Amino acid sequence: MKVSTALFVCAAALLGTVASGNAEGNLASKPERLQPLVLGADLSFSVKEYTLETGKYYRWQIQSQGGEEFLVQAPELFRNSWVNQVVINDIEVKPVGGGIYGVEFDDEGTADVWFVPIVPGDFEFYASGFEERGMLGKFIVR
DSSP: OHHHHHHHHHHHHHHHHHHHTOOOSOTTSSOEEOOOEEEOTTSOBSOOEEEEOTTOOEEEEEEEOOSSOEEEEOHHHHHTEEEEEEEETTEEEOOOSSOOOOEEESSSEEEEEEEEEOSOEEEEEEETTOGGGTOEEEEEEO
C-alpha cells in the first residue's frame, strides 16, 4: 500500500508540473520570416547561418534555381523542433509525430517550412552530397 501511495503522489506531482508548463497564446501564429535560402545553380547557398530562439515560430523559405537535384536537410534541427507544415505550390503538408527528413528539389521551385525550435543548440543544414562544395550552413538556436 505504501508503495502505491508513493507512486500516486509522484504521478500527481509530475502531472501538476507538466500542466503548469503549458504556453499561453498561439505559438503558431504570425511566424518570423527567415531570410530565404537560395540554392544556386553554381552549387552555393545564399545564407550560411541563421540565429533563432527556442519557442519562437519561424517560416523558412527554400528556393532552388535548378541545375541539380538538391535534398536540403537539417535533421537535428527538425528533430528538435515542432514542425507545423511544409508548403509547396500552395499545398500544405502537415507532419505528425516528429520532424521531416528533408525537402528535395528535382527542378526549380520553392518550399516553405514552418516550425518552432524547442531545444537550443547548433544544428547544421546542408544539401546532401554537396556539403564539401559549399552547400553547408548552421542554425544557432538559443
